[in-house]
Amino acid sequence: MVKIQDIARIVGKSHATVSRALNGNTRINIETRKEICAIAAQMGYRPSFAGKALREGCTKILSVLVPDLSDPFYAEFINGLRLNASKDGYDVVIYDYDRRSDLELRYLEMMLGGCCDGVVAFITSFEHTKETVERYWASKIPLVAVGTPDTREINYDLITVNLLDGLSEILGILSANGRKHPAYILESMSPETLSRVRSFILDRWNNPPADFEPKKDIYCLPPSGVSQADDGYRIAKRIMREKPETDVIMTWHAVQAYGAARALIEEGVRIPDDVAVVTCDHTWITNFAPCPLITLDQHLDLLSKDAWGMIRNRLLNKDEWLPPQRAIIQATVLKQENFFRTDKKKSRNC
Amino acid sequence: MVKIQDIARIVGKSHATVSRALNGNTRINIETRKEICAIAAQMGYRPSFAGKALREGCTKILSVLVPDLSDPFYAEFINGLRLNASKDGYDVVIYDYDRRSDLELRYLEMMLGGCCDGVVAFITSFEHTKETVERYWASKIPLVAVGTPDTREINYDLITVNLLDGLSEILGILSANGRKHPAYILESMSPETLSRVRSFILDRWNNPPADFEPKKDIYCLPPSGVSQADDGYRIAKRIMREKPETDVIMTWHAVQAYGAARALIEEGVRIPDDVAVVTCDHTWITNFAPCPLITLDQHLDLLSKDAWGMIRNRLLNKDEWLPPQRAIIQATVLKQENFFRTDKKKSRNC
């Protein structure tokens, strides 16, 4: 790796002069600058990341931490994040912790070392990350959690998506449609979140049948280690075996819905005539699904825009450190009629 | 950010002693070490990434550069890469250039700054990246290109997947099945690659019908800016409108096949009875597809293992710099019968 000193030696100037030439400092002879830039290009000079970061105390890098890149949901969020961050000259680098809590913690710890200026993280649970998250606050490194439980015990910025109102609306539609036997495929979630979702379902399902017992209809298996599609597939098979009267399957992730749909088709079950399939994501998976679904649009463009906004605010106002910020995005219902795809376009970084 | 000096001041020792204590150096009083570690933990000390990198000259980080994270193909590759790299103590960070050649170049340039020890990159074309790629070679920064054209003009390590033999086998199967009118949906690729694929198709299609003119049946639109699924959808619609006799649609990416399948279903076309759908990827999309497909398994586990192997080799043998390395992975045909999913398991990082 060629460094500033090497160029200085060749040109016969001091390394300070070379630095000035390369950084657009005006207090330099225009001829010298040209010569130095030419030599630098010829020698293939690239400024050292570590040297620069150490000297400047910042990296112009935003890290984003996601649980599972094989789910296009996160990719779409990242696209939005990149679009917004790049406007302010920030580059986005991605860490995938593969739904492993050890990796989740490791990456969060790693980024405390100052390899980036801020972090946007889909944190699964604060149980084992609590101290680390609090450390961000103490170090004044901007951290925005997305879609995580809201707790006042720890200091952190948070953006959540309100899915419950949308789900309530969907439950109303399905109830009016005469559906009586819903089953739920959740992700592997913390007991607290699970109980929140459970009580929600109990609350909001209109006209519950006499034997309606949500607790028994909630399927929340540990990850199979293959894919979320495999999870959805296996659980849907089990549901149709154990509760063949099921007429609604609600999934957390679109990829689970995809696997579940495959299982239903294999079993000769018609979608949505026999069983309606619902999911909380909306990506190209649901947008081009080969069977009609009801989905929730989490407005990833807004979500990512807000996430960057929070980070940006912190970066620009390091001196006046505001209390923990909160934002909520409202998810909206997308009911696909027949096979007509929606016209929703993905925003592009242009 | 608390640094070693801060701890030294508190403990009343020199910063060198603190450094030794924290790094498992044996030449230190065991009591001092305990005290220092306790204080460090209490103060929330995290070693500075920049400081460490500058001092040690390496980062223990592997970067991977991909064109489109919304395609699960890359996520699966990355999982394999992480599994292998982590065995050697390396962390994987991900850059998504969103199929934008400007970002592709920007990221490649950025990593020349030494923010990582090596790069695995899906490079779209060498046209605008040629000089940058050559710079890696000159700087002895390990760079492995995956799935890119093989050229001797530039020095770089390369792993390719041989798809052509598999495609040839598929064409044979379909030909024997009486199919006569294939259409191809490719990705937006360089003219050279396109002409290679074209001549291949001309060569290998057995018993071509008299009017078989592959050139006219190859659809290669510029990206829609929405998603690969949308590309597949739109092109399939166009194919069925312009060439309703089409009985095979071959796609490059599984996501394109997904969109194409949706289009066919909308048009009332049966898969595979009326039109067989073929794609070169195999991920959960194809593994749980709701209609039978013929796919190529690119053996992402082998691909990622080889990629890390090449990087690792370079890292361990900086002194004896070998000539450009080449490896080829053979893709194999997966013909899905009915709806029975394959049992292929994804490898896990355990």
Added chain:
DNA sequence: TTGTATGCGTTATCAT
């Protein structure tokens, strides 16, 4: 066992 001193590559301040 511990302290002092050095250098990794960069930018900025202060002289000249």
Added chain:
DNA sequence: ATGATAACGCATACAA
């Protein structure tokens, strides 16, 4: 317009 020097945080060679 340019050069000398310092500082960023860390690990280590060398001295004590």
